[in-house]
Amino acid sequence: MAETVLEVRNLRVTFRTLDGTVEAVKGIDLVVKAGETVAIVGESGSGKSQTMMAAMRLLASNGEATGAVEYRGRNLLELPKSELNKVRGAKISMIFQEPMTSLDPLYTIGNQLIEPIMRHRRLGAKDAKAEALRLLKLVHIPDPERRMGSYPHEMSGGQRQRVMIAMALANDPDVLIADEPTTALDVTIQAQILVLLAELQKKLGTAIVFITHDLGIVRRLADRVYVMRRGEVVESGPTEQIFTTPQHDYTRMLLSAEPTGRKAPPAPNAPIMLDGRNVEVTFRIGGGFLAGPPMLLRAVDRINVILKERQTIGIVGESGSGKSTLGRALLRLLPSEGRIRFEGRDISTATKDQMRPLRHEMQLVFQDPFGSLSPRMTVGQIITEGLRVHEPNLTRKERDQRAKEALREVGLDPVMRNRYPHEFSGGQRQRIAIARAMILKPKVVVLDEPTSALDRSVQKQIVELLRKLQADNDLSYLFISHDLAVVRAMADYIIVMKQGKIVEEGPTDEIFDDPREAYTQTLMAAALDATRFRAEV
C-alpha cells in the first residue's frame, strides 16, 4: 500500500456572515495516498472546493477551519506562515477553474514559470529557464521556445490551462489539487486536458485531488471517489464500486442525473414558425475617426434555419462559433442581413417599434441565471415586466395573479414573488427566467445555454420543465448549447456550427449515430467519451 501523503481529519469550515455563521464543511475525513487520483464530487455548495481551500489555508477572510489537514504528518492548519509556504506551492500545488484570471496578464509565460522555480528550487536563471522549457514541453505546448515570450492573452484557454498545469508541476509536487480545471473549456479542449493530466500522473507519480461536478471525468480519471453533499461526505470508495453499486441515494441520484428521453420530430405538415434565409451578422471591430477602417468579423455567415411549430432545433458548437449570435439575430435583437420571416410575415426590416407587438411571441432565455435577472427588482416585478408592455390594461392585482400562475407553472412557490433574485439558487433563478418568458405566452423561445451554468441534477429538472412547457403550450424552441447530452434529450433536429457556418445538420439521431463531418465527429467523441459511462450505468 502506498504511503499517505495528505490526510484530512474532522475538518470543519465555517464562515461568518451577516446571517450568522454558516458551516460549509461539517467534519469530513479524507485520505490521499501517493500517486493516486482522488476525486471529490458534489454539486455547487457541497463544500468540495472549500475543503481544499481550507487545506491550503486559502479561505476567504471570514472563513475559519478547524480539525487537521496533515501533509506527511505535519498539520498544515497549525504551521506558521513561513513553514506553510515551503509546503504550499512546492509540495502541494493547485490549478484553478479559470485559466483567464489565474495568470498575471503583465508578465510573459516564461517569467511566470521561471520565477517560482528560481525561488523554490534555488536554481540559477539559466537552469531555471531550461527547466521552464522542459515543463512547457511536458504539457505539450507547441513551439515552447517561442511561447516562453508570450503573454497570457496571446494564448487560448486550453493553452493557458496547460501553462497553469506546468506551473503547478514546476516544483515536482507530491499532491496536485485540480479545482474544476476543465469546466471553463470547450469539450474538445476539455478532453485534451484530461488526457494530459492522466499522462502526467503516469509519468511523474503525483497524487491528484480532482474536484469536479462532472461524473464522466471522475469515471475516466479517478482511482477513488468521495461524494460530498452539503458539507458532508456521503459516500466514498473505489471508483468502480461507486459507479456500479452506489450505496447512498444521493450518489444514485447524481449518477442518474443525465437528462434522458428523446424528442419526437414535429408533424411534417406543421406550420413554419420562424424562417431565416441567408442570415448574416457582421461585427465591426475597432476603427473610427483616427483608427482607420474597422475590422469586419462575420459571426454568422449565410445560415438557413427553418423552425416549425413544436419543433426543437439544437444549435451546437464551441465557444465563438456564432450560435448565440444566430439566436439573437433570428429574434431581431441584433442587426443582420438576409431574410427572416415569423409566421409568414417578413420581419427582417422591421423597426424596433414595429417589432414591439411581436416581442411577446418570441422570447429569449439566457445562460447566466445570475446576470439575467435585475438585482434590484423583486421576482414578481421581474416576471411581470413584460406584461406592462404587452398588456398595459392589466391592473396591479391581475398582474400579481398572473405572476403567481407563472411561478406555479415553473414549479416555484408563488409566495416567493416578493423576494429578490439573490435569495434564490441557480436552478430557481433559471426557473424565474423561464417564468418571465412564459408569462407572455410566446410561440418561439430561444434558449441560450439555459442549463450550462447549473448542476447536473438541476439541469435534468430544467430540461424536464422545458419539455413539459413545450408540450403544454405548443412551443417551438431554438436550443443553443455546447452540452451534447442535454441537446440530445431536448432537440429533434440539430445544427452544428463552426466559425459562423453550418458544418452539418440533420435529425438528432442521425447526427449522433452517424456524424459525417470530421468536426462533428471530434465534437461527439470528446463529449461522449465523458458521457458514455453514464449512459452505461
Add this chain to the structure above:
Amino acid sequence: MTELADAQAAPDPEALGRSLWGDAWLRLKANKAAMFSLFYLVAMTLVCVFGPFFSPHAYTTIYPDYVRTPPSLSPYPQQEMIQGALADVTRRMRVDMKEMKQEDGRVVFTVTSTKPFDDRNLRYIDRSDTFDDARVESKSPDGLETVISAATMQKYFLFGTDNVGRDLFTRTLVAGRISLSIGLLAGLVAVTIGVVYGATAGFAGGKTDEVMMRIVDVLYSLPFIFFVIMLVVFFGRNFVLMFLAVGAVLWLDMARIVRGQALSIRRQEYVQAAEAMGVSQAGILMRHVIPNLLGPVVIYMTLLVPQVILLESFLSFLGLGVQEPMTSWGVLISAGAANIGSANWMLLYPAFFLVSTLFALNFIGDGLRDALDPKDR
C-alpha cells in the same frame, strides 16, 4: 435586523425579500467607524443649524472690549479686565476714578470730576460691552463726587473671539452651516448634472457618447482656479456663484463614472432580456439602468461632498469665496492662519470642525462602498 429575523423565523405566506438596499444597510450598520461617523455628522449638522439660535452672541456682533480673547470655560470679564474696562469708561466720561469695589455682580465706584456730574454720561457705561444697568447711587452735595454702580455683564467665549472681537463659537457654527450647505448643494448640482449627462452618454452610446465625452475632456483641461477667477471677475462675488463654480467643475468626474456604469449595465443580460420583451428605452432607463446606477452614485456623492467643502475652503482661503461678515470654515481658517502666532485658537477650532467633518464624510463614503459593493473587499 427585525426584517431579517422575520424572514427567517416565520415562513410568512407573503414572505418579503430582503432587497440589496436592505442588505447594504445591514452591512453598514455592522461597520462601527461608518456608523459613528454618521452619528457625528448628524450631530454636527444639528449643532451647526440650531446652535447659533441658542448662542447668546450673534455672529456679526463685535465686542471692542474683547478683541482676540482666548477661549475659556469661565465667564468674562475677568478681574483685571474689569479694571481696564472701567478705566476706559471713566476716561470717556472725563472723570477721575477715586475708588472702586465689587459686590455680587455689580461694580460700585466713586468718581470725581471738575464739573458737576451729568447723569447722561452714564450712557458711556452702558455702551461698553462689559457693563450694563448703570445708575447713580449717590452724589456729593457739590455734585463733583458721584458714586455709580453698574452690573458687569457675564459673557462666555468658549472658543475665544476673533480679530475684531466676534464670538468664534457662533461664527464657527454659522460657518459650518455655509460649508455644509455648499457641500450638499454643490454636491447635488454636480451629481444631478453628472448623472443626467453621464447616463445619457452611456445609454445612447455610439457617436452621441463620443461627442459628449470629448466635451467633458475639453472642460477637464480648463484650469479650475482660472475658471473661477473668470467667473468672479465677470459676475462679481456671490454665494450662488460658488455653487455654480464648484458644481460645474466636479460634475465631470461624476459624468465619467456614471457613463462607465451605464455602459456596463447596458450590456447586462437583464437589460437584453428587457429588450427582448419589447420594453421601451424609457422603461429600461427607469427600471433597470437608474436603480442599478444608484449604488455607485451614492458612494461617489458622499466622497464628493468633502471635496466640495474643501474646494470652497480653498477658494475662501484665496479670498474668492464668501464675504464678510458671512463666513465659512475656509474663511475662518484663512483668518486663523494669519493670526497663528498671537491667537492660535482662531485656527484650531474651525480647523478641527472642518477636518473632523471631512473625516466623518470620508468614513461614511468608505463604509457605503463596502456595504453596497461587498465583492470589492
